[in-house]
Amino acid sequence: MFILFFTEEPSAEAALRILAPRMLGEAIEFDVQVFQGKADLLNNLPLRLRALASWMPADWRIVVLVDRDDDDCVALKHHLDQIAREAGLTPKGAGEAGQPFQVLNRLAIEELEAWFLGDLAALRTVYPRIRANLERRERYRDPDTMVGGTWEALERELQRAGYHQGGLPKIEVARRVAAHMQPERNRSRSFQTFYRGLQELITAR
Template identity: 35%
Template sequence: MKTIVFFLEEPSAREMLEGVLPRMLPENIQIRYLVFQGKQDLEKNLKKRLHGWRLPDSVFVVMRDQDSGDCEAIKAKLTDLCHEAGREGVLVRVACRELESFYLGDLAAVEQGLGIRGLARQQQKRKFREPDTLSHPAEELYRLTGNIYDKVVGSRAIAPYLNLEANRSKSFRVLLSGIVNLAGG
């Protein structure tokens, strides 16, 4: 049985994936999560954890936020760490700015998950048409939800409603297509 192992920067990413992956992956795929305490912890321990992984038929996904960094430089650094660990073919994905861009790319899911009426209508506003370009998506989501959004609880609530095909976040769509390819689909 194939196992997809996710190396994640924070618990909210796990919550998001747990709400999305069951809807898109075949049942014969096993999923494991290694959640770190932020991007520094992820980068510090990635090589050791990847190198030490012994479960056969495992493939790997490394995911972290861009924040204010250079996306290509972050991806290159993470890819280098994977190579140093002796792992080729690791899927490295960087959420453009923050994980919350994924949610701002589907405000209908935010509305449904958090029970806030009227958010879906906001999707046509210019700034929500391309949420990956927003500088501070988490702040935007807090403001938009009247500070109801919480990273972990909000991710758990919103993720099951995310539209897997029509999300406005390109980095979300790229992440999902990479996972599908890893799974063999």
């Protein structure tokens, strides 16, 4: 099996290149194609999927990962699934449970940085001066419900601890934190949905 990831930004690519072998197993090959932002991904995805559908081998799968941002979660997911169907591909959820599908559409809620805040042990390994009681603060108990931007919240906490005073280097943070993440313990529900989807993708074939 070969898995092609589509993502909207280089920081997601950096994280996936480290996390994917851990979630998929070393035997499954993959690649990551990064777009120039969410709008670029959504605008170009129909053409890209139609082109792939015309020649894609039977053992290839596609995973699309985008930030929810301020979009309606259900509407955005429906839109991504519709793009896959119109390209002639089967998205997860279109058939019976446990049946093969070709496209897995998943959202980081509201942004990728929620996944890093969902594994504070990994974050603290890289940035040990982060407040020890952070996970007990109401704002951080559920990183997917954080209001006002997760990357901004992560930047504030890192700067409060004396890191990255000149601004959050997203790619560096993604690469360093992902190296210590353990998928099973992540508190982000959108990360766990992504993780479970990958497990189903490699078993329903």
